[in-house]
Ligand SMILES: Nc1nc2c(ncn2[C@@H]2O[C@H](COP(=O)(O)OP(=O)(O)OP(=O)(O)O)[C@@H](O)[C@H]2O)c(=O)[nH]1
């Protein structure tokens with residue numbers, strides 16, 4: 001349908017937000033391809049440039065005589081996420097699209113993202129990791145780092161565990177997902193921030209091929225994994241997941257006390273030490289289950305308590321296996337047995353927490 005014959009109010013306006021830093025060479029092709037892709041839409045492009053030395057902002061201003069481009073030149077601020085957040089503030093559309101300037105995000109995918117939004121999604125992610133999506137020309141190590149980073153986020157933040165590419169830089173969203181939401185500009189994965197703090201109910205992923213950079217240089221290469229982990233940690237805190245971990249640890253410690261106490265009691269009662277450890281351990285598991293169910297995960301109780309009780313035992317068993325595996329492996333590598341055991345206990349704690357958080361109280 002031609003936009004000219006539709007009443008304006010019926011057409012959704014799209015704001016394409018493009019953060020840039022030294023992307024002068026890419027703008028012309030980027031704008032022309034966006035323009036083609038969005039020929040059926042009322043749209044604007046918001047370029048947020050951090051005073052690029054190659055004068056990207058100037059080039060964008062020049063091109064604004066040909067395309068509907070609004071240029072924000074930030075002088076004293078830097079950072080990808082804060083640039084996107086600034087773009088949200090400047091945008092006048094009902095739907096926002098966020099994408100890179102270097103054509104690794106093909107503009108031809110935008111109509112599919114918008115289609116999903118029109119069909120009811122609040123957020124549509126162009127995804128490298130759903131069926132049909134892929135990354136071009138990445139060496140194995142970069143793929144592994146990317147996948148590993150995503151896995152960490154999905155495990156640490158259960159809210160987004162079903163999303164395959166929660167760190168994509170290419171996505172579309174309804175304006176109200178982020179309207180009046182206080183997004184933190186520190187992390188550079190703005191989508192992660194939106195997925196945790198935004199207001200939405202339906203998210204969809206659209207496959208796309210993440211291409212090779214057309215021109216210019218990568219800016220994020222030097223950014224460390226540590227930065228990313230800090231971001232995930234902050235979001236865990238925000239979600240209350242850190243509080244949960246702390247509660248789970250306290251309950252675990254109470255379990256140690258229960259275990260030791262009953263072991264002492266049973267031995268005093270004349271039960272053989274080799275045997276007394278079994279009921280005392282089971283009593284500590286029961287103790288831990290009760291407190292975790294009533295306290296740590298009280299907001300996540302669903303269905304039958306027996307099912308949870310059973311799954312909690314499975315978690316405990318997996319924990320024991322993990323502990324022994326690590327213990328024996330480290331012993332084999334020549335590590336001191338007490339250190340080996342400590343690392344094993346740590347591993348057991350982590351697997352038990354993950355299993356319980358994602359299965360028992362999911
Ligand atoms: N405004 C602004 N834009 C930035 C900043 N850092 C990166 N960008 C832009 O954000 C987008 C993504 O950055 P890239 O360097 O392409 O990151 P990448 O795609 O992970 O890395 P490559 O695969 O090497 O390209 C590009 O459009 C950059 O120009 C920044 O500090 N401020």
Ligand SMILES: [Mg+2]
Nearest residue numbers: 100102104213
């Ligand atoms: Mg890039």
